[in-house]
Amino acid sequence: MKHIHLLFFLQLSFFSLSAQQEYTKYFTDDKLRYDYTITGDHQVTRIQDMNFYREHNWSGSKLNLIDTFQYGELLLEVFDSSTSKLIYSKGYSSLYKEWQTTDEAILSERTFSESVIAPFPKHSIRIKLSERGFDMRFKEIHTTYINPTSREIEEIEPFEFVRSHHILVNGPVSSKVDIVFVSEGYTSSEEEFFFDDVKKFSDILFNWDPYHNYRNAFNIYGVFVASEDKGADIPQDSLWLNTALNAGFNTFGSDRYLTTNDICRVRDVVAGIPYDQICILVNSDKYGGGGIYNFYTIFSTGNALSEFLFHHEFGHGFASLADEYFSSIVPYNNMVNLNCEPYQPNITILINFDRKWKSMIADTVPIPTPYSQAYTDVIGLFEGAAYTSKGVYRPCYDCSMKSKINNAFCPVCKIAIEQMILFYYTSE
Ligand SMILES: [Zn+2]
Missing domain, CATH: 2.60.40.3250 (Peptidase M64, N-terminal domain)
Incomplete structure (x- = not known):
């Protein structure tokens, strides 16, 4: 058995060496x-x-x-x-x-x-x-x-108007998931407050599974840039603010959808910082956020539900998880083509279900799975997800990609996040 392990280790090392040479x-x-x-x-x-x-x-x-x-x-x-x-x-x-x-x-x-x-x-x-x-x-x-x-x-070098700190350092940037937290709507007198928020949300990240088991896999940086005004634009209230990253609520007419369409400005602010993921912390108590896969994650930090907002939006931004809810009004049309399997790991239209979580469903669980209290703790096939009540399915009764009352990811979302961590992370 030891020989097999050694052989495996040698093969792995050879792969790492040749990949590094590449x-x-x-x-x-x-x-x-x-x-x-x-x-x-x-x-x-x-x-x-x-x-x-x-x-x-x-x-x-x-x-x-x-x-x-x-x-x-x-x-x-x-x-x-x-x-x-x-x-x-x-x-x-x-x-x-x-x-x-x-x-x-x-x-x-x-x-x-x-x-x-x-x-x-x-x-x-x-x-x-x-x-x-x-x-x-x-x-x-x-x-x-x-x-x-x-x-x-x-x-380009890091800009002088930006101040950055290492918040969590676990090792070389090429073998870790590097997250940069950037300030939006924090005024020049709120720098310390911002870095306290970065520490708070770093802790919140590792409070949840599967991140809890992978603290060593991450490096975290905080980047502060001062805004003239506090908060973010609220167009429906005609509130237009002067903030560093031009973020605003009410994107595409959705009150809670907080975004910035100035990604180049965001990239300027984090220039020279090592990062795989950008998280924008918005100094507002208004409920809102957004997560766009490998683009950025953004959320308001002062709301009672900010912990949920961060994890939900980072689920989109980091692991390409789909929304599992279907009853809220959204501005999108035809987000899921009911003839082609969606690429997101936590929804299916059953065309390519074998490649998703089908093997994780126990024989005793009915398919599709009834939305009843009897099935709150199982992995199944629940109808309704991705803003569509019919024909699109999610893995569990509830999940943080479905509702804000549930502060935990379902097992399928956890695995998708874990796989993404392991794509960036190499243990020494
Ligand atoms: Zn889920």
Whole structure:
């Protein structure tokens, strides 16, 4: 038995070594930031390049360079120009892709700014951006070439108006999940208060499963940027504030939907900080938040339900979990195509259920599972999820992706989060 373990260990080490060599063959330890505009309506999307930047501190895994999850509405792929070999990829979603499903997108066009990061290349690369069609397949929408020696690539350092602190340091950035917490709507006299909030929400993160068992897998940073005003815009009350990241409630007409459409400004503020995930803390007691996969997580910190808000939104932002509720009014149309299996790990329309949580359901649990008190503690197949009452199913009676009265994730969401942690995390 020991020999088998040793062999396994040697194979694993060989894999790590060759993966690491692959990284150093193609990339430096810096970050490439690529900003672009994305324009379109409910059917058509087009992209135009804006700016390229070089920053310090690439913090993603150096072993897992290719995205094996294929979650999200958009896909970034980086190819080595001379060999056409795929050397990096990352799925993500964006505010534009959500806007595309609103009524406004049927009537008009709109432009958003977006920004993606990748390890900084040593040689010329081709970047391909794809969007997910209604049939769930990715289709190419844009290609651009980057020569790393080009003078058009601007080098940026952390800005002087920003103050950053390490909150939790567990090891090298390339083997941990690095989270940066950024301030929004905290005034210059509230810096200490902000860093107290960062510590508070770091503790809250590890209070919940599965994060509880993975404290060693994370590094956490706090970045403070002062705002003139406290809080965030509330358009329905005609409240327009001067804040660092231009965040506001009432996104797409939804009172509680708190976002910023200024992702480039957010990236500026965290320039040079190692991060895999951005969490924006909004200094407001008004209930609201948003989580966009591999884009950012944002939530108000002063509400009685802020603990729930953080975990729920980070579930979207970090692990691509879908909303499991279906009775609230949302501004989106046709979020789930009832003919194609959704990519999110915690919902199904039963087309590809074998690849989801089917094997976790005990033989004694009826399928579909009745929504009754008898089944509150089992994994099953409960109808209603992702804003759709019929034809879309969730794993459990309740979960923090379904309701705010339940401060815990269901077992299926826990596994999805755990898998994402393990994508970034390598234990020493
Ligand atoms: Zn769940």
